[in-house]
Amino acid sequence: MRLLEIIIIAALVLRVGWRIYRRRQPTGSQAPAKPKRSLSPWQRKWFTIWVFFSVNIRRLFRDRLALFFTFLFPLIFLFVFGGLSGKGGGTTFNVAIINKSQAPYAKQFIAQLDKQKVFKIDKSVTSFAVANDKMGRGELDATIEFPQDFGVVRPGQANPSGQAIVHYTQNSQSAATTLTSVLQAEVQGINTKLVHTTTPFTVTSKQTNERSLSSFDYTFTGLLGFAILGAGIFGPINVFPELKKMGILRRLHTTPLRVWQYFLSVMLGNAVSGLMSLAVMFVVAIALFHLKVVGNYLELAVFLAFSIIVILGIGLAIGGWARNERQAAPLANIVVFPMMFLSGTFFPRFLMPHWLQNITTFMPLSPVIDGARLIATEGKHLTDIGPQLGIMAAWLVLVYAIAFRVFRWE
Amino acid sequence: MAETILEVKNLRKAYDDVVAVDGISFEVKKGEIFGILGPNGAGKTTTLEMIETLREIDNGTATIDGINVAKHPYEIRGMIGVQPQTPGFQDKTKLTELIQMFAAAYGERVDPKQFLDEVNLGEKADSFVENLSGGQKQRFSIVTALVHSPKVFFLDEPTTGLDPQARRNLWNLIKEVRDRGISVILTTHYMDEAEVLCDRVAIMDQGKIIALDTPKKLIRNLLDRGFKKEQHVEQANLEDVFIDMTGKGLHV
Numbered sequence: 098m099r100l101l102e103i104i105i106i107a108a109l110v111l112r113v114g115w116r117i118y119r120r121r122q123p124t125g126s127q128a129p130a131k132p133k134r135s136l137s138p139w140q141r142k143w144f145t146i147w148v149f150f151s152v153n154i155r156r157l158f159r160d161r162l163a164l165f166f167t168f169l170f171p172l173i174f175l176f177v178f179g180g181l182s183g184k185g186g187g188t189t190f191n192v193a194i195i196n197k198s199q200a201p202y203a204k205q206f207i208a209q210l211d212k213q214k215v216f217k218i219d220k221s222v223t224s225f226a227v228a229n230d231k232m233g234r235g236e237l238d239a240t241i242e243f244p245q246d247f248g249v250v251r252p253g254q255a256n257p258s259g260q261a262i263v264h265y266t267q268n269s270q271s272a273a274t275t276l277t278s279v280l281q282a283e284v285q286g287i288n289t290k291l292v293h294t295t296t297p298f299t300v301t302s303k304q305t306n307e308r309s310l311s312s313f314d315y316t317f318t319g320l321l322g323f324a325i326l327g328a329g330i331f332g333p334i335n336v337f338p339e340l341k342k343m344g345i346l347r348r349l350h351t352t353p354l355r356v357w358q359y360f361l362s363v364m365l366g367n368a369v370s371g372l373m374s375l376a377v378m379f380v381v382a383i384a385l386f387h388l389k390v391v392g393n394y395l396e397l398a399v400f401l402a403f404s405i406i407v408i409l410g411i412g413l414a415i416g417g418w419a420r421n422e423r424q425a426a427p428l429a430n431i432v433v434f435p436m437m438f439l440s441g442t443f444f445p446r447f448l449m450p451h452w453l454q455n456i457t458t459f460m461p462l463s464p465v466i467d468g469a470r471l472i473a474t475e476g477k478h479l480t481d482i483g484p485q486l487g488i489m490a491a492w493l494v495l496v497y498a499i500a501f502r503v504f505r506w507e
Numbered sequence: 508m509a510e511t512i513l514e515v516k517n518l519r520k521a522y523d524d525v526v527a528v529d530g531i532s533f534e535v536k537k538g539e540i541f542g543i544l545g546p547n548g549a550g551k552t553t554t555l556e557m558i559e560t561l562r563e564i565d566n567g568t569a570t571i572d573g574i575n576v577a578k579h580p581y582e583i584r585g586m587i588g589v590q591p592q593t594p595g596f597q598d599k600t601k602l603t604e605l606i607q608m609f610a611a612a613y614g615e616r617v618d619p620k621q622f623l624d625e626v627n628l629g630e631k632a633d634s635f636v637e638n639l640s641g642g643q644k645q646r647f648s649i650v651t652a653l654v655h656s657p658k659v660f661f662l663d664e665p666t667t668g669l670d671p672q673a674r675r676n677l678w679n680l681i682k683e684v685r686d687r688g689i690s691v692i693l694t695t696h697y698m699d700e701a702e703v704l705c706d707r708v709a710i711m712d713q714g715k716i717i718a719l720d721t722p723k724k725l726i727r728n729l730l731d732r733g734f735k736k737e738q739h740v741e742q743a744n745l746e747d748v749f750i751d752m753t754g755k756g757l758h759v
Contacts, residue, residue: 136614136616142614144611144614145611145612148610149608152604152607152608156599156604159599160599343595343596344594344595345597347561347591348589348591348594348595348596350561351559351560351561351584351587351591351652352584352585352612352613353613353614354612
């Protein structure tokens with residue numbers, strides 16, 4: 098694999114270098130020196146595709162709106178969702194603390210809690226009225242009350258004592274249960290220090306060395322899927338009706354250009370611009386959100402290019418069929434929304450009930466997102482993700498068969 | 508007599524109940540400008556689109572240089588150039604790139620500059636189409652349809668919406684195309700255009716050809732039947748004044 102990559106990169110570098118070298122040469126001598134190469138009919142067909150592809154890629158970089166949707170738009174989602182899920186992966190509780198005790202011991206105890214990552218203490222809350230209000234709105238999970246006598250050394254006793262109370266609402270029962278046990282453990286620790294006893298049974302936790310997926314791994318591959326969906330479907334359904342309205346496709350229809358040639362040039366263009374856009378997402382995710390890509394980049398690129406082409410087929414079918422935007426938009430929404438919510442773009446599919454997972458496995462975007470995660474974050478190879486590739490290949494055939502059949506030049 | 512390049516026999520097209528083109532026949536010779544005249548809805552555009560392979564032919568045949576249009580559409584498309592009524596080009600694309608694309612659509616590799624120079628657009632090579640004037644756009648559109656040196660060139664109402672100078676300009680351009688040996692077939696509803704430009708015209712009404720001859724012959728026939736124009740004919744009209752004062756040349 099490594100050798101193959103080196104050869105490909107070397108070939109690309111040589112090709113680009115040669116072109117730059119050729120451009121430097123004086124144009125006067127170049128024009129007559131280059132006789133028109135005659136092409137075979139088959140070469141001509143590919144030459145057509147190549148020219149359409151290269152002109153359209155150049156055009157993309159002049160179109161600010163298209164650049165925004167290709168490169169910045171997915172990044173905005175990455176920042177929003179990455180920011181939401183990137184907080185170390187632990188669970189935190191938003192709590193308020195109401196301390197009625199004057200005892201120094203209570204203050205010490207609260208300071209101790211503040212150091213715990215599990216608690217996020219809202220210090221602005223000092224009264225029950227405000228706390229209840231915030232709990233009602235779901236901004237707080239619970240309120241911990243330390244009564245007046247908490248931490249006071251009672252007469253006749255050597256050590257301080259007291260009882261903390263966890264207040265919670267109907268909707269935060271599970272949070273309260275967890276909180277209570279966390280507090281209990283905390284108190285237990287103190288108790289054993291104060292009163293020396295031996296505890297017969299204890300539980301301790303130990304981290305295994307197995308690398309597990311963080312929630313960001315799921316978020317990121319979901320967002321990759323979202324970007325592919327956006328570029329592959331919303332691109333063509335916006336562009337094609339416009340091309341038809343302006344008679345651009347109609348004009349092309351008067352030439353011997355074939356639909357498959359046109360489709361191939363669009364496929365190539367989308368695969369290249371899509372890969373560039375996804376590459377930017379990877380760079381940002383690795384640099385800012387500590388994404389660890391363990392898989393092979395070449396395999397990843399091949400897989401993602403294939404994904405883009407599969408999803409693009411849906412956009413080509415809808416955009417190619419629709420006479421105008423009003424036909425394209427509703428159909429696109431019907432197709433896109435189920436994929437957006439059921440294929441694991443914004444929340445992973447393993448959170449769904451089993452029967453729903455079984456169905457959504459076969460949606461076109463699900464194998465894309467699963468496959469990208471398997472390769473990128475689990476280090477699987479293309480040969481390991483046969484089921485995903487199989488589902489995608491089936492969709493590829495189906496979607497392009499429809500796209501060719503329903504395509505209209507005007 | 509020059510050889511026939513396009514032959515149309517009993518061509519017919521109906522949309523639901525409406526007969527758009529009702530069994531028309533005509534021939535176009537090599538290197539002539541053939542005009543199809545008629546009011547809106549006469550079936551001019553439909554006729555053109557059938558010959559251009561864009562619409563299915565219900566009945567009858569059309570052959571270009573001996574090749575059947577309905578049977579070999581891709582071969583035909585490689586032999587014809589088409590200028591639609593409202594030419595549209597993708598934005599943010601240089602004129603040179605568009606020429607390359609159209610040439611590529613025909614499987615050809617060309618030098619775009621040379622084509623642009625032909626229609627005085629050499630200076631605009633790196634501009635985008637959206638920055639061209641109406642007349643420039645029309646000239647550009649014509650040159651994109653000629654990149655593959657077609658045998659027949661179709662223009663659908665080429666001068667609609669152009670100012671007088673741009674119109675005259677375009678007429679000269681169309682004549683130049685004809686002089687290269689390319690047969691030109693155009694539709695128009697401007698009689699002056701047909702009279703100046705066309706070697707022969709077919710007049711269509713309600714899907715039928717009601718007259719077909721050279722403009723001169725058609726006028727003579729009318730005069731021979733004793734027709735007399737009642738009004739006094741001016742030696743010049745306001746359009747001539749306008750052109751005389753602003754110059755016939757290019758206003759780029």
